[in-house]
Amino acid sequence: MQPIGVFDSGVGGLTVVRELIRQLPDEDIVYFGDTARLPYGTKSKETVIRFSIENILFLLKHKVKLICIACNTSSSVALPTIKSYFKVPIVGVIAPGVREAVSATRNKCIGVIGTKGTIQSRAYEIQIRQLDPKIKVVSCACPLFVPLVEEGWLKGEVVLKVAKNYLKPIKDARADTLILGCTHYPLLKPLIKTLMTDRVTLIDSAKQVAVEVKKILTHEGMLKRKKNKAKLKFYVTDNPNWFSVLAERFLGKPLKDVRRVNV
Amino acid sequence: MQPIGVFDSGVGGLTVVRELIRQLPDEDIVYFGDTARLPYGTKSKETVIRFSIENILFLLKHKVKLICIACNTSSSVALPTIKSYFKVPIVGVIAPGVREAVSATRNKCIGVIGTKGTIQSRAYEIQIRQLDPKIKVVSCACPLFVPLVEEGWLKGEVVLKVAKNYLKPIKDARADTLILGCTHYPLLKPLIKTLMTDRVTLIDSAKQVAVEVKKILTHEGMLKRKKNKAKLKFYVTDNPNWFSVLAERFLGKPLKDVRRVNV
Numbered sequence: 350m351q352p353i354g355v356f357d358s359g360v361g362g363l364t365v366v367r368e369l370i371r372q373l374p375d376e377d378i379v380y381f382g383d384t385a386r387l388p389y390g391t392k393s394k395e396t397v398i399r400f401s402i403e404n405i406l407f408l409l410k411h412k413v414k415l416i417c418i419a420c421n422t423s424s425s426v427a428l429p430t431i432k433s434y435f436k437v438p439i440v441g442v443i444a445p446g447v448r449e450a451v452s453a454t455r456n457k458c459i460g461v462i463g464t465k466g467t468i469q470s471r472a473y474e475i476q477i478r479q480l481d482p483k484i485k486v487v488s489c490a491c492p493l494f495v496p497l498v499e500e501g502w503l504k505g506e507v508v509l510k511v512a513k514n515y516l517k518p519i520k521d522a523r524a525d526t527l528i529l530g531c532t533h534y535p536l537l538k539p540l541i542k543t544l545m546t547d548r549v550t551l552i553d554s555a556k557q558v559a560v561e562v563k564k565i566l567t568h569e570g571m572l573k574r575k576k577n578k579a580k581l582k583f584y585v586t587d588n589p590n591w592f593s594v595l596a597e598r599f600l601g602k603p604l605k606d607v608r609r610v611n612v
Numbered sequence: 613m614q615p616i617g618v619f620d621s622g623v624g625g626l627t628v629v630r631e632l633i634r635q636l637p638d639e640d641i642v643y644f645g646d647t648a649r650l651p652y653g654t655k656s657k658e659t660v661i662r663f664s665i666e667n668i669l670f671l672l673k674h675k676v677k678l679i680c681i682a683c684n685t686s687s688s689v690a691l692p693t694i695k696s697y698f699k700v701p702i703v704g705v706i707a708p709g710v711r712e713a714v715s716a717t718r719n720k721c722i723g724v725i726g727t728k729g730t731i732q733s734r735a736y737e738i739q740i741r742q743l744d745p746k747i748k749v750v751s752c753a754c755p756l757f758v759p760l761v762e763e764g765w766l767k768g769e770v771v772l773k774v775a776k777n778y779l780k781p782i783k784d785a786r787a788d789t790l791i792l793g794c795t796h797y798p799l800l801k802p803l804i805k806t807l808m809t810d811r812v813t814l815i816d817s818a819k820q821v822a823v824e825v826k827k828i829l830t831h832e833g834m835l836k837r838k839k840n841k842a843k844l845k846f847y848v849t850d851n852p853n854w855f856s857v858l859a860e861r862f863l864g865k866p867l868k869d870v871r872r873v874n875v
Contacts, residue, residue, distance in 0.1 A: 384655075385649065385655060385659045385663075386648065386649045391762070392647075392648060392850050392851075393850050393851035393854060395851065395872075396648045396849070396850045396851070399874075400648075492759065492762075492763055493756075493759055493760070493763060493765075495759075496755065496756055496758075496759040497756070499654070499755075500755055500756060502756075506773055507770055507773050507774055507777075510769055510770050510773070511770055514770075586659070587655050587656050587659045588655075588656035588658065588659070591656065609658075611662075
């Protein structure tokens, strides 16, 4: 039976893998992290599209039955263009996050934070408006959050100051729902919660992505039938050891058997 | 007559180009910035070596007579391994910076700041000790400096706090000379000067690199003879427009005719 393919620019997509394992424990998963070329969030649309296509072709070689783009930048910037290129079903992280946020907001004001690429694409804004044109959307790029998280600076004066700066327009607009539009940001949840107060619902799309994957596999009759132990394979384009160490922060458990590949 | 080839992971290497233009105004230059795969400073040795070889092969297609690696990470991590692979003379930024620092220090204590890759390689430390084993070297990786500079956060509370944190061990050791071991850091000079006081000499190797290039070309009889206008060509792997905008910060003048290529 074929595995589910997941790719991200790096390690953050493992938050989606964690939810897939929780909701679909029998499924085999192939994860691809493009760690040699990360980050995607500061790169141009053309480059993110090129990288995304290469990553999908890599996963197709592993005979995946569905591809999950766990990277917000790639989902925002590349997915609308490349979705029609491939036969395999491709699930991004934008639509599931949007659905959750739209059903969560009471005052019809949603904040969105993400990389430069994600925010410039206006993907969240466009999809929110398609569901409910009355909703006000306030979007802010937070380019320093990824390096801060990767350095492990999750609390303290520096990240607090940076976050205050970035989140001000969203606080000022009194958004009651905030989409964490980057797989790194859930690690900053405690800090963001303190700044935004409990009044604000934080949305990270990993759970909803797994719900969507399950729905598609069920609908298409593609759920794994054999109840043997699920196989998890991890491929990265840079050092596997560095990935394994960071992975623990995202997946909640240590990883073994990570392989380096070129695409 | 053949051009000088220069490569960097991105835009920072233009500080070296600026010095080459100043000291060798007749020479043609081909610049290659690997903006689609930057940064190099957080990537593994194997990956930096692979990227560096690909960049050199790209420059060789443009028939360069000498290659200047303007990237500190690549000079530290890749150059020692790959120098012997190629016939073309290759100049890195480490040795010239080291020579300047060793002749500048009075109290025999030199600080070095750079990316994780540069600092972990211990390239500066090793080369300083080769020139003078009595010199004490204090090295600190400053991984947040590159994203801060690229965001244009060159002053203010956040970058001050980050810099204080990074520079503390070097201040505590009372180094009288500080090597800015990354092409992004010269943009933080005013801030670093404030923190380190005027007592400390800041070394950025661009000038000395151009001196070394001139010396080699003179010695090998490879200086350009025709006194026609120098041709400057710029190639990048990501969006040329974004590069042109950032380039102005480093080169001091706007760039036209930047082309995108894949390697």
